[in-house]
Amino acid sequence: xxxxxSFTTELSARQVLELDACTQCGECLKxxxxxxxxxxxxxxPPEKIRMFREFIxxxxxLKARLFGPAEADQKxxxxxxKAVYECTTCGACGQNCPVGIFTQRLWPMLRKEMxxxxxxxxxxxxxxxxxxxxxxxxxxxxxxxxYKPWFPEQVKVADRSxxxxxxxxxxxxxxxxxxxxxxxxxxxxxxxxxxxPPEEEVCCGFPLFITGQHDLLKDLxxxxxxxxxxxxxxxxxxxxxxxxxxxxxxxxxxxxxxxPFKIRHITQHVSEAIRTGKLQLRNKxxxxxxYHDPCYLSRGVxxxxxxxxxxxxxxxxxxxxxxxxxxxxRCCGSGGAARKVFHENAIAMGRQTIDEAVAKKADRxxxxxxxxxxxxxxxxxxxxxxxxxxxxxELVSGLI
Amino acid sequence: xxxGHSIIHMGKILIVAxxxxxxxxxxxxxxxxxxxxxxxxxxDNRSLARxxxxxxxxxxxxxxxxxxxRVFIVNTALWIVEWVFHASFLLVVLRHLRFFLDPVPDWVxxxxxxxxxxxxxxxxxxLYILVxxxxxxxxxxxxxxxxxxxxxxxxxSSIGVVMNTLFxxxxxxxxxxxxxxxxxxxxxxxxxxLFLLHFCLVLVLLLFLPTHIFTAPLxxxxxxxxxxxxxxxxxxx
Ligand code: SF4
Ligand code: SF4
Numbered sequence: 098x099x100x101x102x103s104f105t106t107e108l109s110a111r112q113v114l115e116l117d118a119c120t121q122c123g124e125c126l127k128x129x130x131x132x133x134x135x136x137x138x139x140x141x142p143p144e145k146i147r148m149f150r151e152f153i154x155x156x157x158x159l160k161a162r163l164f165g166p167a168e169a170d171q172k173x174x175x176x177x178x179k180a181v182y183e184c185t186t187c188g189a190c191g192q193n194c195p196v197g198i199f200t201q202r203l204w205p206m207l208r209k210e211m212x213x214x215x216x217x218x219x220x221x222x223x224x225x226x227x228x229x230x231x232x233x234x235x236x237x238x239x240x241x242x243x244y245k246p247w248f249p250e251q252v253k254v255a256d257r258s259x260x261x262x263x264x265x266x267x268x269x270x271x272x273x274x275x276x277x278x279x280x281x282x283x284x285x286x287x288x289x290x291x292x293x294p295p296e297e298e299v300c301c302g303f304p305l306f307i308t309g310q311h312d313l314l315k316d317l318x319x320x321x322x323x324x325x326x327x328x329x330x331x332x333x334x335x336x337x338x339x340x341x342x343x344x345x346x347x348x349x350x351x352x353x354x355x356x357p358f359k360i361r362h363i364t365q366h367v368s369e370a371i372r373t374g375k376l377q378l379r380n381k382x383x384x385x386x387x388y389h390d391p392c393y394l395s396r397g398v399x400x401x402x403x404x405x406x407x408x409x410x411x412x413x414x415x416x417x418x419x420x421x422x423x424x425x426x427r428c429c430g431s432g433g434a435a436r437k438v439f440h441e442n443a444i445a446m447g448r449q450t451i452d453e454a455v456a457k458k459a460d461r462x463x464x465x466x467x468x469x470x471x472x473x474x475x476x477x478x479x480x481x482x483x484x485x486x487x488x489x490x491e492l493v494s495g496l497i
Numbered sequence: 498x499x500x501g502h503s504i505i506h507m508g509k510i511l512i513v514a515x516x517x518x519x520x521x522x523x524x525x526x527x528x529x530x531x532x533x534x535x536x537x538x539x540x541d542n543r544s545l546a547r548x549x550x551x552x553x554x555x556x557x558x559x560x561x562x563x564x565x566x567r568v569f570i571v572n573t574a575l576w577i578v579e580w581v582f583h584a585s586f587l588l589v590v591l592r593h594l595r596f597f598l599d600p601v602p603d604w605v606x607x608x609x610x611x612x613x614x615x616x617x618x619x620x621x622x623x624l625y626i627l628v629x630x631x632x633x634x635x636x637x638x639x640x641x642x643x644x645x646x647x648x649x650x651x652x653x654s655s656i657g658v659v660m661n662t663l664f665x666x667x668x669x670x671x672x673x674x675x676x677x678x679x680x681x682x683x684x685x686x687x688x689x690x691l692f693l694l695h696f697c698l699v700l701v702l703l704l705f706l707p708t709h710i711f712t713a714p715l716x717x718x719x720x721x722x723x724x725x726x727x728x729x730x731x732x733x734x
Contacts, residue, residue: 114719123636123639123643124572126636126637195571196720197717197720365731
């Protein structure tokens with residue numbers, strides 16, 4: 098039977114215009130990390146856009162209107178699905194697009210269309226909804242192990258507070274030095290903070306959103322928002338850029354109204370605490386460090402200065418920059434859930450990050466994303482270049 | 498005599514082709530507009546924080562459109578030539594209005610010399626862009642559609658230069674022919690093969706005219722609004 102569903106169903110008006118507005122100039126390819134490591138232009142933004150335009154023409158073009166929608170070319174659909182899932186959704190292409198296409202938002206919505214057509218997600222990504230339904234997290238790990246293995250005994254969590262901390266699944270299960278650093282620093286600031294019990298701190302929805310599987314989002318978000326509301330929270334702090342991104346950009350729409358609390362990335366909270374003297378970094382660090390901007394933190398929500406402020410406030414430190422940093426940062430390879438399927442691409446991208454950090458003679462590579470942290474550490478195994486990798490709060494917590 | 502007949506036939510064919518291309522252009526445009534209209538009816542509730550229109554965003558968008566500001570940011574080496582290409586293309590198109598209008602407005606007369614200079618510059622700008630796209634390692638990708646359009650405009654503009662310098666067609670005939678098409682009162686085609694080729698290629702260009710010329714300015718405006726609103730995402734909310 099013909100699938101007559103319109104290819105524009107999941108897109109906003111702006112996104113349909115964006116697809117039309119691509120001039121096919123190819124400027125974006127110079128900034129695409131996947132192009133860098135695969136050299137395959139089939140994965141490129143203009144190719145993806147060209148393919149999707151053909152799909153729209155088949156179901157929504159003038160001919161389709163006059164004579165009924167046609168079936169999109171199946172081979173092209175499969176090629177497209179692979180290409181759109183191989184992308185890390187880092188958004189560097191959009192940042193460098195002469196037309197200004199917001200690709201960081203466009204690709205996830207095109208993925209959603211693929212899911213609706215049974216062509217996405219790819220590989221293990223398809224297991225995410227069942228894992229979250231079963232355990233509350235995409236790793237299908239027991240809730241009992243969410244905090245226990247890393248939570249420092251000396252840190253006290255209030256039952257209710259204006260401030261809450263959300264650890265996030267990747268931090269809690271895969272990048273524990275990072276979340277441990279977070280709570281140690283929050284504790285050192287001295288303001289009481291609360292957390293949801295481990296079985297209530299479920300996935301923020303990002304892994305589902307980014308792979309185009311939106312069905313469980315409403316349940317998860319409502320559960321979390323109500324949980325924090327019940328604890329009287331006015332400020333929700335999180336260190337994971339992906340969680341922070343979906344919380345700020347999508348939670349209000351998914352929840353159906355403005356959130357009853359504001360969202361802050363941990364570096365925003367900590368830089369303010371340093372500025373106001375609530376947190377003092379007494380220990381010296383005579384090192385050159387290089388900070389990698391996570392795509393969903395810099396391009397995603399514009400948190401660029403605060404991590405640098407935190408780092409620069411460490412006595413004795415020298416902060417170096419990657420060639421591409423801030424809004425223009427290069428993906429370390431972990432984004433868009435592509436790392437779970439296109440493992441070799443992710444490792445190659447991670448190694449590019451390591452190589453540049455080493456070439457710049459940094460003593461340490463500072464990361465601020467649990468996915469980057471896990472994958473870049475993995476990329477370093479067996480690699481010719483080695484560097485010490487530290488999460489930003491892991492670093493700060495060791496200096497107070 | 499023989500030649501005269503074939504030119505008259507050719508003229509008739511070209512007139513039919515011109516009307517067909519004109520109709521196809523509008524059909525294509527309507528096809529796109531229907532999609533835009535359909536999606537514009539959709540309530541975009543994906544984000545509750547829709548950026549508002551700010552004067553600064555509008556001003557920057559005007560710069561983006563008029564000076565290709567975003568190209569300047571992402572590829573300065575290509576920017577100046579891209580800008581020269583777009584500006585000279587526009588001037589050449591405006592210069593050609595003298596064939597479409599009667600009486601010819603003063604401003605079209607004023608644009609004749611700048612338009613003539615632009616006509617000579619245009620092929621060189623296009624050649625530069627093509628060389629960059631095809632021969633340099635800086636460009637990782639050259640879309641066939643993009644190359645086709647660049648090649649087409651290069652051919653049209655080069656023929657234009659040749660006609661202007663070496664084999665000038667009878668301009669009165671040209672005006673009568675074009676004016677006849679515009680006013681649905683067909684006249685005989687000029688007896689210049691180069692002109693006929695030039696005209697045919699322009700029809701092909703119209704057929705493949707990219708719709709980004711309509712949508713890109715709107716997307717540029719959205720991009721500026723989004724950039725201005727970035728601080729509203731997590732800093733000032
Ligand atoms: S989002 Fe990143 S990985 Fe995906 S196409 Fe754009 S630059 Fe490449
Ligand atoms: S830079 Fe923008 S307009 Fe150019 S090909 Fe890439 S997405 Fe399309």
